[in-house]
Amino acid sequence: MSKIRVGIVGASGYAGEELLRLLLQHPAVELTCITSRQYAGQPVGTAFPRYRECPLNFMAPDVASFAELVDLAFLALPHGLAAEFAAPLLAHGVKVVDISADFRLRDTAVYAKYYKSEHPAPELLSKAVYGLPERYGSALRGAELVACAGCYPTSIILPGSALLASGLVETTGVEAISLSGVSGAGRKVDLPYIFPECNESIRPYSVTGHRHLPEIEQELAVAAGVPAITMNFIPHLIPVNRGIHSTILFHGRTGCTTDKALAALHAAYDGKPFVRILAAGELADTKHVTMTNMCEIGCVFDQRTGRLLVSSAIDNLTKGASGQAIQCMNIMCGLDETAGLR
Amino acid sequence: MSKIRVGIVGASGYAGEELLRLLLQHPAVELTCITSRQYAGQPVGTAFPRYRECPLNFMAPDVASFAELVDLAFLALPHGLAAEFAAPLLAHGVKVVDISADFRLRDTAVYAKYYKSEHPAPELLSKAVYGLPERYGSALRGAELVACAGCYPTSIILPGSALLASGLVETTGVEAISLSGVSGAGRKVDLPYIFPECNESIRPYSVTGHRHLPEIEQELAVAAGVPAITMNFIPHLIPVNRGIHSTILFHGRTGCTTDKALAALHAAYDGKPFVRILAAGELADTKHVTMTNMCEIGCVFDQRTGRLLVSSAIDNLTKGASGQAIQCMNIMCGLDETAGLR
Amino acid sequence: MSKIRVGIVGASGYAGEELLRLLLQHPAVELTCITSRQYAGQPVGTAFPRYRECPLNFMAPDVASFAELVDLAFLALPHGLAAEFAAPLLAHGVKVVDISADFRLRDTAVYAKYYKSEHPAPELLSKAVYGLPERYGSALRGAELVACAGCYPTSIILPGSALLASGLVETTGVEAISLSGVSGAGRKVDLPYIFPECNESIRPYSVTGHRHLPEIEQELAVAAGVPAITMNFIPHLIPVNRGIHSTILFHGRTGCTTDKALAALHAAYDGKPFVRILAAGELADTKHVTMTNMCEIGCVFDQRTGRLLVSSAIDNLTKGASGQAIQCMNIMCGLDETAGLR
Amino acid sequence: MSKIRVGIVGASGYAGEELLRLLLQHPAVELTCITSRQYAGQPVGTAFPRYRECPLNFMAPDVASFAELVDLAFLALPHGLAAEFAAPLLAHGVKVVDISADFRLRDTAVYAKYYKSEHPAPELLSKAVYGLPERYGSALRGAELVACAGCYPTSIILPGSALLASGLVETTGVEAISLSGVSGAGRKVDLPYIFPECNESIRPYSVTGHRHLPEIEQELAVAAGVPAITMNFIPHLIPVNRGIHSTILFHGRTGCTTDKALAALHAAYDGKPFVRILAAGELADTKHVTMTNMCEIGCVFDQRTGRLLVSSAIDNLTKGASGQAIQCMNIMCGLDETAGLR
The missing domain is CATH 3.30.360.10 (Dihydrodipicolinate Reductase; domain 2)
Structure with missing residues (x-):
């Protein structure tokens, strides 16, 4: 079976580092690209010296070129920004697992109250499945947009x-x-x-x-x-x-x-x-x-x-963010739920 | 004014060390003796290298000789054992500030339930003042037995x-x-x-x-x-x-x-x-x-x-144990409540 | 290819726990038994709650029954004791990777000086290969007794x-x-x-x-x-x-x-x-x-x-003990040096 | 004896906090002012919540008004900046204990090499005594400018x-x-x-x-x-x-x-x-x-x-900075070397 091509948008924080740790050893996944404004053009090891042997370089977060390289994207971005990336990625046919909070709340008024701004992409909320596999496992199968549960x-x-x-x-x-x-x-x-x-x-x-x-x-x-x-x-x-x-x-x-x-x-x-x-x-x-x-x-x-x-x-960082994101991906893509997570 | 002579029974734990820290710089107190079964005969610095310059030696916990050296005793002992020391010390006219739990509970049935043994000195309970100065300040004035509040x-x-x-x-x-x-x-x-x-x-x-x-x-x-x-x-x-x-x-x-x-x-x-x-x-x-x-x-x-x-x-260790004990002592002995505690 | 059956003697310390972590996910190994005097008869999770899902129970360290279950033994024992287990295990045809210091020093006089006792099995020293794969890689191939380098x-x-x-x-x-x-x-x-x-x-x-x-x-x-x-x-x-x-x-x-x-x-x-x-x-x-x-x-x-x-x-605990032990095992057994260690 | 009026220039860092801790309980000193650009006008407790009860407010670092309030100044400033304050303070007759590195090196060429800039006040170097009391105790007596030894x-x-x-x-x-x-x-x-x-x-x-x-x-x-x-x-x-x-x-x-x-x-x-x-x-x-x-x-x-x-x-922070600075001050001012430091 060919591997699923995945990428990480906004990979220079701790959730990004944990995604790296898990994805680099995932048997059914190829990590093809990672983005970071701050580290664009630099190797992974500059931000995370633990992964100096990883040959990937950060690229600037350009949706069009990113979308060509991946089947599925993990968004490890601040809230607000994540929604801005989700829409065009989905339009390019890329599945999205969002680690931010943008698609977790069903009620945009509640979002506006707690996040102090209008919801950036309310039209996507109906597509979003809450990424807590033990509660939403069947809905995750085949989902295109997953809002990973918070830590x-x-x-x-x-x-x-x-x-x-x-x-x-x-x-x-x-x-x-x-x-x-x-x-x-x-x-x-x-x-x-x-x-x-x-x-x-x-x-x-x-x-x-x-x-x-x-x-x-x-x-x-x-x-x-x-x-x-x-x-x-x-x-x-x-x-x-x-x-x-x-x-x-x-x-x-x-x-x-x-x-x-x-x-x-x-x-x-x-x-x-x-x-x-x-x-x-x-x-x-x-x-x-x-x-x-x-x-x-x-x-x-x-x-x-x-x-x-x-x-x-x-x-x-694992069950509270990146591990959970991968567990969601596994289910979305028909893999064993535990792939890469033992 | 002559200094109050104080001692610590069971001084080799952390509450004992904190008492040492505070009493050695207390302006109205002379620390005359400290006891420890384990360290008897050895200098303070053996148990607490931070206090190597302190000339005190641990002595074995003998009530009669201890009582001659002090006006007031701090008991930093396990519950049960503290009560055993309190009675004879009081009988020798020594004031007692107990950091253990032995005299905190007014109801001996509750003591028996939570501490899994009969209360070792129920006859003293009526004498004991609960050592939380902000609540029992007036009762502490002149008290002879104080049960310091727990941490x-x-x-x-x-x-x-x-x-x-x-x-x-x-x-x-x-x-x-x-x-x-x-x-x-x-x-x-x-x-x-x-x-x-x-x-x-x-x-x-x-x-x-x-x-x-x-x-x-x-x-x-x-x-x-x-x-x-x-x-x-x-x-x-x-x-x-x-x-x-x-x-x-x-x-x-x-x-x-x-x-x-x-x-x-x-x-x-x-x-x-x-x-x-x-x-x-x-x-x-x-x-x-x-x-x-x-x-x-x-x-x-x-x-x-x-x-x-x-x-x-x-x-x-301070407001939750030894500092509070000293605050109680200050009030019991008519000193400024904050003496040695700033 | 059938998996290599391995066991850990003295598995209840931190080196044992790290061996567990690595061996349970090693693709070419079956962990068949672990021993501990203290925890004999109890499940792994009693000593290491992190591994509660592991179905293994500790067994008492009996060489004969242990030797039937394994092709290779990791010794995570105190020095002195390790040598006592190594000899009979080798006699049973079991390969031994010793994490203790017993077979690291070539000179028994030096051993006696630093470990304050006669070497417990000097006759085995000539068989022992020093377990630092980057320096002794070729000697490790086919070795029967490996003395893992210290941390x-x-x-x-x-x-x-x-x-x-x-x-x-x-x-x-x-x-x-x-x-x-x-x-x-x-x-x-x-x-x-x-x-x-x-x-x-x-x-x-x-x-x-x-x-x-x-x-x-x-x-x-x-x-x-x-x-x-x-x-x-x-x-x-x-x-x-x-x-x-x-x-x-x-x-x-x-x-x-x-x-x-x-x-x-x-x-x-x-x-x-x-x-x-x-x-x-x-x-x-x-x-x-x-x-x-x-x-x-x-x-x-x-x-x-x-x-x-x-x-x-x-x-x-990894390159300084258990990871290195597994790297040695990989080479001894003709596996890829990195198996189970990425 | 009237108390020595002291102040701290640049008090919002950890050395400043440690000076506060020690000076507030020093028996022969009155802490009259502390400066901080960042916290000017705000109470000490804003920068150091531990000292909320302290009635001092940070003031902006103005030499003239500062000099009127103090007999001795502690400089807890970055190197370079410290020297800029030292000269006018000395000119106002204020003794200076500098915790920075500006007056520690006798050779301005060495200063320039290691600190990457010309020495800001070479004319003061001959006045400066190295603030390590155990080695320079007699020189400290009566000194007007002390360069505290580094940590x-x-x-x-x-x-x-x-x-x-x-x-x-x-x-x-x-x-x-x-x-x-x-x-x-x-x-x-x-x-x-x-x-x-x-x-x-x-x-x-x-x-x-x-x-x-x-x-x-x-x-x-x-x-x-x-x-x-x-x-x-x-x-x-x-x-x-x-x-x-x-x-x-x-x-x-x-x-x-x-x-x-x-x-x-x-x-x-x-x-x-x-x-x-x-x-x-x-x-x-x-x-x-x-x-x-x-x-x-x-x-x-x-x-x-x-x-x-x-x-x-x-x-x-104590013997390596602020405690040492106070020990120097004690000697400079003819106090007991240990005042405020036990």
Whole structure:
């Protein structure tokens, strides 16, 4: 079988680097081009010295020439910009896996509120499939435009949607408290992210109105079968390179127990290669999933408070971004879901 | 004025080291003896090379000889053992500041449940004052036995008690999610605490039934003026040396706003030297308080969810243990509350 | 082609975990058994939660039953113990790749001096090939017993042997200063290795008489074609999980320049898949090689001092232990040298 | 006694923050003003949230108004700029302690070579005393302009000058290999210093021609009583916030032993409050000196190689910058050398 030709638009950040790591060893893919305004004309190794042996050079992001070289494009661009590339690429017959947030929200008013600008390509939203394969696997088959789930959302929606769908927990009073490594802020050169400002520091940020909040609420509502879920999402910055841990609290409905919750998670995810349900009493640890595409989930029902406490961990760059993007691509293109991801 | 002679029982752990750091520069105190079974007969520098110039030697923990050398004793011992030392020291007329948990809980049944053993000295409980100076300042004056507030509890009770007492928030549905540096586990030689198991790891633990939970519930109930508060307390281990950050969620009552919550915090703590109330929109960061006795508190009311989100940070070894112990001592002995702590 | 059946003796440490990571995805290998006294009877996931999906159980280390299951054994045991397993395994016709130090030193007197005990199996030394494929590639083909090069030695011998062999540098006055991550100390539960004792700490150790010193001296002497090299090797412990950086200083002979030194490195290693020679002016960085089997080498000749300064970096667990062991296995068994290591 | 009025010019970096920490608790000093172009008009807490309670505001750096407010100025400015401030401050009768490199080198040609520009105020060089109190204590008494020793130089010159002066070691073949925490790069917002690029990374830099090299060579030559010393200085960046460790190698002269070297260090520094000579066999560890003004020194003579191996550690921001500056100020102003530094 001939290999699928893929390219990365906006490849000079950490999600781009992780795509490189995974695509360079993917058995069914040929990585034909990568773009970067900043590094155009320079070899991959200039931006990522770890890949000096890779013969690719960055090219300037020109849609027409890019489209000739690829069957599928990963967009690792800032939101807003991603949508600008998606439309012409699709018009050239190129499949698009967008790692940005541009096609995640179904409601353009919500997009406008959280991203402070009009949606750049609302006509494409109906084509976009939400790129969380464990929830949207069948829709991904044959999709042309995929909006990869965000990093925090993945860690919350995977356990949350299964539990809400099971009916074991209430749809109100949900709280998600997430802890992320610094690569989650991107390869951003800004004072709060220099080493001495992050190391030996623990801090929350954007505790109301984080851009991932409406994405989480949207998908949990879908899973729960309710018009809307309104919840808190409280992210924190933690001095590790990679990893997100989320603690999610639900009100258990009558009859909720740890065993039933675990059974609901097993029912939803047994057979899914990238979800690990822990045994009763076990909690997630980011170090068990970093550099993998796995989401690890544990939970315990606290009878004293009636709260179901859920613990989940992913690698923000793998299952939270680039690994997930490749998992989506695998399904879109009829490959084994796990190709290149073990 | 002659100096107060103080000693530390069980000085070879991190709380002991922090006591050393602070007491060696305290203007009104003479540190006359420190005990350690493991290091008995050896100089301080053997356990803590940072203090090689300190001429003290560890002595074996013998109450009678110890009591002759001190006016006040800090107990930096495991729970259970602390109570065994407290009784004879008090009988010798030595004031006791206990950093362990032995005298924090008023209800011996709760102690027995969480600490898995009968309380070792129930007859002393009525003498013990809870060592959180911002809440129990007047009771501390002249106290003979002080049970220093725990590290996690301090970070939660300081903001929580003021907000509950203000009536702005409900006493039900409280959630506390805390993140602690590894020194919080003590100087414990165990596989989960070696560097490669902690570094690049984010993980919750003891999410139901942590020993600090009943202490938090007890003190929040006192502040709220209700018989009991039942809540979740969810601690996580974070790869920093020092620092605790707690995110606490309350249901706001009608009329609750960010400004009112901040006003309640100001009303409770303005003039208190070791509480910093942040401006609206600001959140706590452990790196602003490490190596200090400060508790930094911010909050924001989320109108979408009706939740008041509180963010607080302390140094677990200073305001969470040894600094607080010294603050208590200062008040017990009629010194300036801040002596040796700036 | 049928797969090679391999096993790991003493698999519960970090080198064992890294072997697992690499062998589970190796295309030509079947991992049939792993042993651990401590974890015998338990699944892999008990020791390494990251591998919970792996169906293997640890077995007790019984040579006879182990030998029936494997064609080749990796020994990830403490020195001394490794030799005890090697002899009977070889007698059963099992090839052995030893990650310990037991068969690295050719001179049993040197072994006795540095390891404080008689060599446990001197009769096997003549069979043992030193497991540094870039230097001993042809001898490894068909070898039955391989003594994998140590972690520090690999980072020093790779650049050092090429430069000494080139004649550009003196064989006297060599200095090697190495910096290692904490996983280099093994999964050792001891006070100096708990997180708060390592984090925010930089310290040298064993600056005279480290056990890797005679191994480095032996191999550099071989490369230089001299009876002996006597040098300093000064290791430091650094708060990272993985990675070794070595700075090596040589006296340049007349005519030595940066360009000539780089040319000598290129001449030695061009075509070698796991050695990266940096451009003039570039220096090695551990973060470019962690989780890979690559050794990255840069150098610069300082005309002011006549010193050639060499900078090299490896991942101590991959090229410094388990990756190298697999590279050796690949060559021993006639596989592509890079199988399972890209 | 009235307090000395001091100010900090260029106070918004890490050296400025450390000066704040120490000066705010100094018993004989009143900190009257701090300047910053970037933060002019804003309170200290804007740049350093840790000091929100400090009532000072940054002012724009205007020499005339600044000079009226202070008796002594600390310059925490980039090189070049510092000299521009020094001259008019001295003309206004303000004593100057310069933390930059502008007045450290006696030879303007060397300055021009390493700093790539003409010396900005050569006429002041004869007034400047090198601010390393353990070596220049008597010259500091009454000095008006002090050029504080650099961070790396302090860690190397303290042990090195004593050993060279003792005659136990050769003046040729000296090598210094230093490891620094990231705060040593300043509060610099640049890609190589963001958290994910530093964490889990070990790397050398500027291994020939670092700007601290001529300063080290100059002072070691003075101590050795020779016209010049030519040596290597090889700095590395290490993922800790604070701390420098230097390993220094000397050729021992005939008769050199560990005991004699330690005796020479004791002879030089016994009675000096901020130098700690370790026992035979002990090596320095940065974590024993961080947040203090101490320099910890150990050494061992390696009979095999004839090399004296020296290990020293300081806090780069305290003894390596701001603590040292205050120690100099104390001496200049006739205060106890240790005032405010215990």
